[in-house]
Amino acid sequence: MLERSENDSQIEKIRETVLSIAPTDGAALDVFCQHWSENGLSDCRHCGSTNLQRNPGERVSVCDDCGKKNWVTSEKLLERASCIQAYLTAALIREAGLFISGSAFARLTGVQTSTAYNILRKFSIAVANQLPIDAQEVSGRLLRMIIAMRTRETPARMHPFTEQDLIDEELVLANSEHVMNGPNVVVEVPPAVDQDDFENSTQLVLAELSPDTGLTADAVSARTGIAVGIVTGSLFVLELNGKAHSILGGKYFLCVESAAEKFLHQDDSKLADSVKLMAKKYLSVIDEYLHRVGRKGLQHHLAAVWCALDRITWGSGSLMILSGIHPPVPYRQMRDYVSPPYLKIVIC
Numbered sequence: 348m349l350e351r352s353e354n355d356s357q358i359e360k361i362r363e364t365v366l367s368i369a370p371t372d373g374a375a376l377d378v379f380c381q382h383w384s385e386n387g388l389s390d391c392r393h394c395g396s397t398n399l400q401r402n403p404g405e406r407v408s409v410c411d412d413c414g415k416k417n418w419v420t421s422e423k424l425l426e427r428a429s430c431i432q433a434y435l436t437a438a439l440i441r442e443a444g445l446f447i448s449g450s451a452f453a454r455l456t457g458v459q460t461s462t463a464y465n466i467l468r469k470f471s472i473a474v475a476n477q478l479p480i481d482a483q484e485v486s487g488r489l490l491r492m493i494i495a496m497r498t499r500e501t502p503a504r505m506h507p508f509t510e511q512d513l514i515d516e517e518l519v520l521a522n523s524e525h526v527m528n529g530p531n532v533v534v535e536v537p538p539a540v541d542q543d544d545f546e547n548s549t550q551l552v553l554a555e556l557s558p559d560t561g562l563t564a565d566a567v568s569a570r571t572g573i574a575v576g577i578v579t580g581s582l583f584v585l586e587l588n589g590k591a592h593s594i595l596g597g598k599y600f601l602c603v604e605s606a607a608e609k610f611l612h613q614d615d616s617k618l619a620d621s622v623k624l625m626a627k628k629y630l631s632v633i634d635e636y637l638h639r640v641g642r643k644g645l646q647h648h649l650a651a652v653w654c655a656l657d658r659i660t661w662g663s664g665s666l667m668i669l670s671g672i673h674p675p676v677p678y679r680q681m682r683d684y685v686s687p688p689y690l691k692i693v694i695c
């Protein structure tokens with residue numbers, strides 16, 4: 348990311364560009380429409396035709412083939428949006444890898460502060476929804492320094508970080524219940540089986556299990572060639588260790604690590620240096636531009652930082668296209684959102 352002064356001066360330049368290429372909301376809509384049309388994102392919603400006619404600045408197009416009308420922003424991130432010029436400014440700022448707070452964005456564009464926040468938030472949500480499945484998950488504890496704004500989730504008369512404490516308590520509680528309800532029989536390794544062999548067998552049995560499809564001991568035995576008696580012993584041990592679970596009928600499944608277990612296993616000191624370094628980068632951007640934020644919406648702020656840091660994924664044109672692909676984000680969805688127990692960041 349650029350130094351703050353360079354970031355801010357480039358944002359000023361983007362605003363000047365927007366004012367010259369799109370002096371009105373209608374002209375800004377034309378810029379969006381042009382991007383969507385170039386990327387095959389403006390079909391007629393009645394017949395799928397791409398032959399749509401629209402007068403400059405108008406929100407309605409008419410299909411040449413079926414003759415029906417289309418709202419051009421319908422089912423897109425910009426559905427029912429006013430202040431399209433501000434949306435264009437926001438998209439170009441994010442695409443350029445720059446960062447801006449809601450209040451600074453309101454001053455820049457002259458829109459109301461709440462509108463400014465909502466525009467940036469909509470783009471952040473759309474970006475957050477593109478987070479890869481294998482994004483790194485970190486505890487909010489790693490980001491403690493910036494979690495200091497009250498939200499609807501903060502208990503009365505408590506510090507905003509209490510939200511994180513409550514999440515952690517719940518995770519520990521969920522885990523202790525899991526342990527208490529778990530099986531407490533002591534399983535003896537079948538006699539006459541060498542301990543090392545047994546451990547090897549257990550690993551082979553574990554490799555056969557999946558979280559979705561259950562397997563009986565007989566099926567595992569057939570697949571691995573290991574005697575059923577040993578497979579049964581292995582499955583017992585795996586179940587005891589919380590790595591497998593069974594259902595009535597004796598089918599065994601692989602346990603996916605619960606959030607609580609992950610929390611208990613996550614020790615910041617054990618996180619890879621690359622993850623800690625990356626978390627620090629996210630933290631420093633939020634610290635610099637937003638100062639302090641609430642735990643509740645933190646994941647969306649992190650997504651906005653991802654956009655600024657990951658210049659390969661979020662380069663030129665990316666946000667303009669995303670605004671044509673992503674469904675509308677109703678206000679209710681923004682208001683009720685609560686960041687997950689584990690926050691996702693992308694190592695980039």
Ligand SMILES: [Zn+2]
Nearest residue numbers: 391394410413
């Ligand atoms: Zn049509």
